[in-house]
């Protein structure tokens with residue numbers, strides 16, 4: 468069976484391998500509350516579709532194992548990339564205990580789709596070279612050493628998942644380290660037909676979220692990179708920077 472990254476929503480953001488696995492699926496197990504229906508629609512018409520929206524892990528496992536043991540090609544779809552904020556670990560452990568081999572197919576994560584929609588780099592030489600993917604603690608919680616206060620101290624490009632419901636507290640904690648005018652992109656259902664992409668500042672992050680009534684499927688990019696000066700540039704393409712494939716200024720690249 469395969470666990471497949473469904474990407475952020477738009478079917479043409481699937482990897483070719485993900486697309487192929489979905490087109491060959493005989494059973495599709497998916498959270499229809501999270502994964503775009505446009506992606507699930509790529510499965511064959513006679514593919515059985517099982518929604519996990521209201522199931523426990525135990526029930527999901529029972530369904531998947533039953534179908535795998537019946538010899539079906541089972542595809543478990545996860546939004547974005549399966550390695551981020553999903554239930555990959557616990558499913559892989561149980562499938563492996565049951566002797567089932569699993570192929571994991573990566574997907575484009577929400578932070579990548581958002582940066583692409585903005586046409587922005589999250590790493591700018593001399594300004595920010597670190598990206599942090601994290602979330603507000605919420606009901607799941609985060610380890611004490613990873614509180615937003617702690618990670619904010621890096622002033623890195625911060626990609627915040629699952630945090631819209633807690634945006635007031637998030638803003639307050641981030642303001643302990645980032646300046647209030649730090650740019651923030653708020654992406655709602657990026658790449659879906661009803662996507663919204665808002666640009667604001669950290670000082671107005673909570674008010675903007677509330678004004679647009681964003682609660683679910685929202686990602687925040689908080690980053691000095693979003694206001695980088697055009698004079699910032701990489702060393703890689705600087706004329707004076709030589710490396711294996713390019714000699715000094717004026718020399719031919721073909722060596």
Ligand SMILES: C[S@@+](CC[C@H](N)C(=O)[O-])C[C@H]1O[C@@H](n2cnc3c(N)ncnc32)[C@H](O)[C@@H]1O
Pocket residue numbers: 475476545546547548549550551552553575576577578627628629630654655656657658659683684685686687
């Ligand atoms: C359960 S997590 C899964 C993340 C997913 N594995 C990924 O790599 O994008 C769901 C959260 O991801 C973010 N997310 C997923 N798809 C999104 C999209 N299309 N637009 C904005 N945020 C999205 C939101 O923060 C949402 O609350």
